[in-house]
Amino acid sequence: MRRKIVVGNWKMNNTIAESEILASEVLAALGENFSGCEVGIAPTFLALEAAGRVIDGSEIQLVAQNCHYENDGAYTGEVSARMLNAAGCASVIIGHSERRQYFGETNATVNLRVKKALSEGLNVILCVGETLAERESGVTDAVVSSQVHEGLTGISDISSIVIAYEPVWAIGTGKTASSAQAEEVHFLIRTIITELYGDIAAEALRIQYGGSVKPSNAAELFAMPNIDGGLIGGASLNATDFAAIVKAASH
Numbered sequence: 001m002r003r004k005i006v007v008g009n010w011k012m013n014n015t016i017a018e019s020e021i022l023a024s025e026v027l028a029a030l031g032e033n034f035s036g037c038e039v040g041i042a043p044t045f046l047a048l049e050a051a052g053r054v055i056d057g058s059e060i061q062l063v064a065q066n067c068h069y070e071n072d073g074a075y076t077g078e079v080s081a082r083m084l085n086a087a088g089c090a091s092v093i094i095g096h097s098e099r100r101q102y103f104g105e106t107n108a109t110v111n112l113r114v115k116k117a118l119s120e121g122l123n124v125i126l127c128v129g130e131t132l133a134e135r136e137s138g139v140t141d142a143v144v145s146s147q148v149h150e151g152l153t154g155i156s157d158i159s160s161i162v163i164a165y166e167p168v169w170a171i172g173t174g175k176t177a178s179s180a181q182a183e184e185v186h187f188l189i190r191t192i193i194t195e196l197y198g199d200i201a202a203e204a205l206r207i208q209y210g211g212s213v214k215p216s217n218a219a220e221l222f223a224m225p226n227i228d229g230g231l232i233g234g235a236s237l238n239a240t241d242f243a244a245i246v247k248a249a250s251h
């Protein structure tokens with residue numbers, strides 16, 4: 001039985017002080033009541049330390065939104081996996097569609113980042129997902145398949161990886177993939193992982209869904225056999241909504 005995992009991706013929201021407040025609210029809203037589910041929050045780099053202090057000693061994990069593929073050096077504006085590890089992060093989101101869309105991330109750079117994060121002892125949430133144009137032209141499976149294959153190139157052990165399926169057309173748009181649409185792609189991803197890593201690794205892999213997950217649709221999504229939790233954007237900025245989504249995953 002896979003343990004569900006719900007992570008709040010705060011994106012470029014909240015100052016340090018606001019992040020501390022939201023982290024405290026999340027802590028209070030969750031209470032002790034999420035033992036069936038792994039939970040993380042991903043503040044901006046700037047607020048990692050402060051939010052990390054708030055959740056220190058709790059079960060909530062500190063997650064970063066991205067990392068570079070070198071340890072240090074002349075990469076202005078970047079933050080390395082080594083630094084995230086030292087800052088107390090358990091995990092890092094890599095290849096989010098906003099990174100791919102606005103910051104030139106490719107499957108190749110995503111793969112470098114995944115390898116570096118793993119080598120620095122971080123868990124990885126590897127994001128994949130098709131755009132609306134790709135879905136409408138019938139290439140969803142091919143796009144997701146190459147993102148999974150190329151994102152994992154050269155990686156022999158996926159036990160520290162979670163894959164997040166996030167259809168780009170559902171992110172921040174209020175349009176959720178139906179649970180059946182999401183399940184179809186989650187099943188595809190698990191099939192690819194079975195081919196690449198065998199049954200045991202594929203059975204153990206958690207595949208999160210992301211894209212307009214809300215308290216009202218979370219339970220239905222999480223009830224699907226291959227949906228193992230969620231990567232939550234907008235709704236994670238409200239502690240009550242985020243806690244309701246965690247609760248839906250904890251059943």
Ligand code: PGA
Pocket residue numbers: 009166170171172173174210211212213231232233234235
């Ligand atoms: P959303 O974002 O929940 O606001 O759609 C999800 C994500 O991008 O991780």
